[in-house]
Amino acid sequence: MAVISFIEAITQAMQEEMRRDPSVFVMGEDVGVRGGVFRATNGLIEEFGEGRVIDTPLAESAIAGVAIGAAAYGMRPIAEIQFADFIMTAVNQIVNEAAKMRYRSNNDWNCPVTIRAPFGGGVHGALYHSQSVEAMFTNIPGLKVVAPSTPYDAKGLLKAAIRDNDPVLFFEHKRCYRLIKGEVPDGDYVVPIGRADVKREGDDITVISYGLTLHFALQAAEKLAEEGISAHVLDLRTLYPLDKEAIITAASKTGKVLIVHEDNKEGGVGGEVAAIIAEHCLFDLDAPIKRLCGPDIPAMPYSPPLEKFFMLTPEKVLEAMRELAYF
Amino acid sequence: MATKVLMPQLGESVTEGTISKWLVNVGDVVDKYDPLCEVTTDKVTAEVPSTVSGRVAEIVVQEGETVAVGTLILYITEAGEQDEGAASGIDAKIPSRTEESQHADKQRYSPAVRRLAKEHNIDLSRLVGTGAGGRITRKDVQKVMEQGGLPAAASRMPVSSSQVIEQQSPAFTPGLGAPPAVPASSAQAAGVSSDVTVAAGDHVIPVSAIRRTIANRMVQSKHEAPHAWTMVEVDVTNLVRFRDLIKEDFKRKEGMNLTYLPFFIKAVVEALKEYPLLNSTWAGDKIVVKRNINISIAVATEDALYVPVIKDADQKSIYGIAKAIDDLAARARAGKLTVDDMTGGTFTVNNTGSFGSVLSMPIINSPQAAILSVESIVKRPVVIDDMIAIRSMVNLCLSLDHRVLDGLICGRFLQSVKQKLEAMGPDTTIY
Secondary structure (H helix, E strand, C coil): CEEEEHHHHHHHHHHHHHHHCCCEEEEECCCCCCCCCCCCCCCHHHHHCCCCEEECCCCHHHHHHHHHHHHHCCCEEEEECCCHHHHHHHHHHHHHHHCCHHHHCCCCCCCCCEEEEEECCCCCCCCCCCCCCHHHHCCCCCCEEECCCCHHHHHHHHHHHHHCCCCEEEEEECCHHHHCEEEECCCCCCCCCCCCEEEECCCCEEEEECCHHHHHHHHHHHHHHHCCCCEEEEECCEEECCCHHHHHHHHHHHCCEEEEEEEECCCCHHHHHHHHHHHHCHHHCCCCCEEEEECCCCCCCCCHHHHHHHCCCHHHHHHHHHHHHCC | CEEEEECCCCCCCCCEEEEEEECCCCCCEECCCCEEEEEECCCCEEEEECCCCEEEEEECCCCCCEEECCCEEEEEEECCHHHHHHHHCCCCCCCHHHHHCCCCCCCCCCHHHHHHHHHCCCCHHHECCCCHHHCCCHHHHHHHHHCCCCCCCCCCCCCCCCCCCCCCCCCCCCCCCCCCECCCCCCCHHHCCCCCCCCCCCCCCCCCHHHHHHHHHHHHHHHHCCEEEEEEEEECHHHHHHHHHHHHHHHHHHCCCCCCHHHHHHHHHHHHHHCHHHCEEECCCCEEECCCCCEEECEECCCCEECCEECCHHHCCHHHHHHHHHHHHHHHHCCCCCCHHHCCCCEEEECHHHHCCCCCCCCCCCCECEEEEEEEEEEEEEEECCEEEEEEEEEEEEEEECCCCCHHHHHHHHHHHHHHHHHCCCCCCCC
16 A cells, blocks of 8 residues: 555545546646646646646636536536635535535436535635635535545545535645645545544544544544543544434543534534534533634634644644543 | 552652551451551541452551551452452552542532443442542443442441541542542541431532531541630730831832731741740650641631641741742632642641631641631720820730640740730841
8 A cells, every 4th residue: 555645645536536437527726737736636637638627717606606517417527626715706606506406406407516625724824725614514405525634535535526426525624735644545445425434442532523633633642642541533524414423422432522623613513513412422421522623713814823823733632632531 | 369458648748657547457358448447647537448358367557657658558368269350450559549539529420420320320429530620430430330330338337428538639630540439438527417407498508528628627626635725915016017117118029918927927936946845746645846847827718728838937037938928828729739738737827817806716727736826906005104005906816735735835935926026126127
């Protein structure tokens, strides 16, 4: 098995799917000649040509609209929103068209579109290049929202998203792109959408996370193991619909749950996870369900000290985990 | 095989303990967690629970002996074959947490703990929690389940009584993995639930660990030490003038208020040097006169009373004493006093005047020999040289352990304190 970076896993997934299925194509700002601002589509235009690797105007509503239209006609487009922050002008297309197409047409039409969007901060991207926007899309039935944290999951889930017959929003934490490396098998595989994954077994506390902060939790768990605290770490992987069964199992295992995400706390995915646990696990709970999230302020500032304040760190996660363990 | 039972560590700074009483004899059959003996340290009195079930084989340390932490104190021959496996895996070392059982006093249980206890018939009042503040965690209950439940309660143990253990430290260092279960110990006077009837509309306040400690110590002191009481009045007019003169300057320079208490403590300390018997302890067959002069002071918070200690007060200036009081009081109110802060006091000065009291009969801070309370300074007409003058007067009240002290020496001691205070004035050095 090869060790590759998160972004290489994304590129491989798209490349392999385009080779496998001629209806798959990519479109977005600078995805062609430039190979994507993060180089996610690097080499694709050389292999597949301008017809299947399409540079678009700077208009996210058009990117989403064109992709949705193509999908409705049987293509499998992968639309890239250069930064998740820019997705706002495309929300009407995604929420009112893509998500509802199958339902409102009584199953006559479907919309197998994949919309990729790098999200998250910690890269000095300031207000419009650092946001976590996933919570806006996690109460839209008809839409699937995926946020992998490892190269293996990224590749397998992106393939699953491309092959899915309904719209999938695929969020990639941009800090993970080159920071996170991992083993990825050479052959073809998919990771099913809608399944969470236990990334570490433990029995003192349960940490539930996704994206970059999942890695913080794993690092913290490693340190806490030296102190005799054993942490169980669940990676949500799919944010909508949530894997309720896995959440209930993980929460019940220790009865002490910490939910961690970079997105703002109030109204974030963690609130829904906490609600599932509260509904199903009361008699297994041994502590209040805790959340450690980004602060409820409008956006991540540019100033380095303020960005540092906004971002979670392994240390902050460790502190919260230790506190819960000692509760 | 005989299991060794060692002297437990009872508190962070405690290095040795005295076996005050054996509760078992050689040949007795003990269940795991049964109390074996009472151990007294300078801060804590606790029962040592058995780590295994079996028969007492040999008592190594006799009553009254003081031994270091970790010393072998007794052998227990473990019960029959079937217990062998269960018991052999258990470290004979006693959990140091026994002293910290603040449980059962105002215990709230998580839903998981409640459910498990109910399903497995576990009496939660008999567990010691390893969670924050002694909370019983789900893991604690699971461990008891894994060990096959709690040992049967001996009939002499009232289940309603909680652990009666004296402990002073509000600082709690939690840890995972410590053995959770320790049984209820014998019911001491202040710990037994009495048959007071609670009528409708009455408000019941659960007794907190610190409240119970205060209650036990008060009962113990009143019960053991025959209290006698005496009082002198002191003219502190010059001291009041002097302090008024310098207090603004002091506050600006040192950043804290200059109260009267450091002056009083200074005078008491000087007098203690002249009458060291006041700085002593009754020890049954002897009286131990302490070399160090460590002054305990009472610091009241909303719901509790702490008695931190000014160490080596005889080596401190009035300024040094003021600084020590300021620091201890601040930490007491913040709940940050350590065991060390509250250990080693040899004499107590209680500032009852701060509440406006003009007369009090303090209870001796056992095992010290005496306690002095400083009452309110009030202006009163007094007769000086057959003339009536308005003077600032203060009453000093002394409770004494009559086993150690008699009226004569205490009277002399108080006279000495009085003279020192009346001599304080513009010539007194603060630093």
